[in-house]
Amino acid sequence: MNSARRPTIYDVAREAGVSKSLVSLVLNGSDLVSPAKREAVKAAIERLGYRPSRAAASLAAKRTRAVGLVIDDFRNPWYVDVLHGLQRVLEPEGFHIAVREHRGDAGGNAIEGFLSTQVDALVIAAEPGHDHGPLGVPVVVSGWRLHEVAGADIVSTDELQGMRLALGHLFGLGHRRIGHVTGTGGSALGRLKAYRGWMTEHRLTPEDAGAENDTNEEGGYLGARELLRANPDLTAVFAANDTMALGARAALRELGREVPGDVSLVGFDNSQLAQSRFLALTTVEAHTFRVGEVAGETLLARLRGDDGAPRRTVIAPELVVRSSTGRSGA
Amino acid sequence: MNSARRPTIYDVAREAGVSKSLVSLVLNGSDLVSPAKREAVKAAIERLGYRPSRAAASLAAKRTRAVGLVIDDFRNPWYVDVLHGLQRVLEPEGFHIAVREHRGDAGGNAIEGFLSTQVDALVIAAEPGHDHGPLGVPVVVSGWRLHEVAGADIVSTDELQGMRLALGHLFGLGHRRIGHVTGTGGSALGRLKAYRGWMTEHRLTPEDAGAENDTNEEGGYLGARELLRANPDLTAVFAANDTMALGARAALRELGREVPGDVSLVGFDNSQLAQSRFLALTTVEAHTFRVGEVAGETLLARLRGDDGAPRRTVIAPELVVRSSTGRSGA
DNA sequence: CTGAAAGCGCTTACAG
DNA sequence: CTGAAAGCGCTTACAG
Incomplete structure (x- = not known):
């Protein structure tokens, strides 16, 4: 030894x-x-x-065989399937995936960190924080983001379609007064716009709340409370993600509303939380494992020399119906 | 550029x-x-x-300034505070923390993986899978584990004390028929033994279930269901961790038991889930951020040449009382 | 397939 | 503080 x-x-x-x-x-x-x-x-x-010796090999070959995955928050396990999808595609090719939290532009700038470590490629599954010029390595951005990375390919779920599935499900159950709990960030903003568009298209009145809130449990709670106080007659609440739906559930209980008896509740992501028996949340499965796989395949093509124009690949989502939604009593 | x-x-x-x-x-x-x-x-x-260039620096200096953190499962965010504690101590010293999932001895052996990458030190916050000889770098093992790593320091919460706090809390509320939902792994096994010891010491009958189950939501559900079918008169259920408590909560609802009206429920970890308004779970805060800090300090000492005998550091836990526990009605 | 050689970009003594 | 030098453990042509 x-x-x-x-x-x-x-x-x-x-x-x-x-x-x-x-x-x-x-x-x-x-x-x-x-x-x-x-x-x-x-x-x-x-x-x-x-x-x-990885160090010697990297130095001599001028590549590290490492790919960086930038995420928002280790606490939000949304990214785990993306990671596993990347691993499935890239590990057989000899790449290792490293994960870092992007904690704003301060101390823990994960993008900078990865460039210093000299990853061969980057997957950004977080808000980039600001627009970036070319990063010098192939980059895939995942999801709807507020800022851009020059030259990056984009791989994401068809969120518009996911929104349509969820809203169509509620509509089919007879709901007409459907509120939306939103929050900060590109992902929530995209979903908010999609919500408003869909409602208007169907001649329904969009009612939303929480645009300044974090997209976590607390934000979901605050947003739902505000939403229901302003619109006590809502029969359905659609939260921008599952964690926010958990907060919304607490607000509904506090206001004496049964789920789904009085109000139906829908989330987005099909997280473990949504799958839990206790919450049993109707939600949208984004197939993020597939997102990871496609991101990996895209990077592989780029690393092999493909220098075509940036591509955008969209993965079809799926509605998962559980017991948090039911027919509108109204 | x-x-x-x-x-x-x-x-x-x-x-x-x-x-x-x-x-x-x-x-x-x-x-x-x-x-x-x-x-x-x-x-x-x-x-x-x-x-x-990290590669060149590592090669020349014969150290990588990287520390590996081995975890069980990215989906169980238990480890996140350990990570942040490590970062607080080690990043100012120029170290980067890399995280890997230890997926058994097959493909994704994270310990092997880290040794190949040549980390300067290792924190193992997962079941090691089997006993290990000296790994050639300083190692800290965190938590109660089934297997040993030769020469490793140990940093963990005082789980025995945590168990006493939780059981004492229930006892103080008048509960005498307290069941325990357990699962596989060293952590659950240690908690099970502590539970049995405490109950016997207090002349109460220990009743537990689920020793073969995973320590996740499903395991908590199955274990609690079995436990309550065998012991319908229990007034309190103590799950080996918060995620299992979530599963237990679903089992209780299915059996028509109110929480805390009919049955009080306690978890362990003070996860985000426990903190959520909807679950509001009484649980044990393990101060894992502090565990991470102490692990970091220990490694730093070892890297500076401290070659004393392996140390064991124990962090005091804390009971967090929320609304899932109440006075026993019996 | 072999073998000698250059080089990747640093760190580390070491003589001045 | 400087400057020349060796070396870390590989990869990558290249002539044979």
């Missing part, structure tokens, strides 16, 4: 009785190597407990 | 009119540098948009 020195590629070459170059070829999965030699090298690696 | 070549330390030295060695000293925060020269170098770095 604690040998004097970690074995290097030289030790492996000597042990296997081959050249140093050959070891490097084996490590990089080249097919120019005969099976016999390949096995000899692998056996030597095994015997010596050799681990390649 | 897209200059022909990234600037190196040579370019900075030329731009600042100093030697290459001096630039390196400034980058590493040495105090052997005069303020004037330091400023000159910083200005040059700014002008050139210079970013040090």
Whole structure:
């Protein structure tokens, strides 16, 4: 274990009785190597407990084989399926995915951080904070964002379609007085616009609240409370995401409204929370695993030299009906 | 932006009119540098948009300035405060914390992965999977675990004390028939033993269920259902963690029990879920931010050469009373 | 496939 | 503080 020195590629070459170059070829999965030699090298690696030095490999090859994933908040597990989708596509290609929280432009600027570490590519699943010029590596932005990254490809759920599914579901259940709880950020703003558009299109009156609130449980609570005080006759509440719906649920209980008896409640994301038996929230599944996979495939193409114009890929969402919605009593 | 070549330390030295060695000293925060020269170098770095190469620095210095945090599951945000505590202590010292999921011994072995990347130290906040020999870098293990890592320091909440606080709270409210919902893993096992010990000590009959279940919402639901079917007269249910308590809450509702009217419910972790208005769960705050800080301080000491015997540090927990517990009606 | 060689961009003594 | 030098452990052509 604690040998004097970690074995290097030289030790492996000597042990296997081959050249140093050959070891490097084996490590990089080249097919120019005969099976016999390949096995000899692998056996030597095994015997010596050799681990390649990432630092040396990165320095020599001028690439790190690391891809950065920038997220808003580790506490909001929305990003986990994106991560797993990226891993499914990129790990077999030898890439590792590193995750960082983007905590504003202050201290923890994750984008800057990743560029210093020299990731080979970047997936931004958070508000970028401000417009960015070209970052020097392939970038995929995921979701509706307030700011742009020059030259980035975009992969996201078809949120407009998700909104239509959710609102159409409520409409089909007889609801006509449908309120919306919104919050700050590009994602909530996009959903708010979609909500207003859909309502107007269907000759219904849009009623929303909470544009200044955070898009968390507290924001959902405050927004729903405001919304229902101003519009006591609402029969359905649509929150901009599942966590906000949890807050809205508390506001509804506080106001003495049964769900779904008096008011139907809908979220967005199909989070674990929505899936829990206790909340059993009707929501929109955004297929973020697929978003991650497509983001990974897009980056792979870029890393292989594809320099076409930025692309936008849209993934179809799906409505998941649970017991938080029911027929309108009105 | 897209200059022909990234600037190196040579370019900075030329731009600042100093030697290459001096630039390196400034980058590493040495105090052997005069303020004037330091400023000159910083200005040059700014002008050139210079970013040090982590790969080159790691290779030359034989350390990466990276610390790995091994977690069980990105979906269970239990670890987030540990991460933030580590960051608070280690980032000012120039370290970056990388997080990986430990998905069994198969594919995603995070411990192996980190050793390949050559982290300078490791924090294991997950089940290690099997006993490990010395890993070659300083290691802190957090929490009650089934397996050991040779030579590792241990930092964790005083879970025994946490259990006493929660059970004492229920006892003080008049509860005598208190059941426990448990699950797999070292953490749940430790809590189960503590529960049984406390109950016996107080001449009460321990009743538990779910030892084979996952420690998630589903496990909490199944365990609580089994527990209450076997012991319909329980007046309080103590789940091994908050997420399991969420599942237990659904089981209670399904069985027609009001919380806290018929049955009081307690969790463990003081997660966001417990804090939500809708669940408002009485639980144990484990002060995991502090656990992260102490883990960081411990690693720092080890990296500075402290080679004393492995230490065990214990952080005092705190009971958080919310509306899921009340006086026993019995 | 081999083998000698250059080079990636830093850090680390070391003599001055 | 400077400056020349060695070296970290790889990758990458390149001539054979």
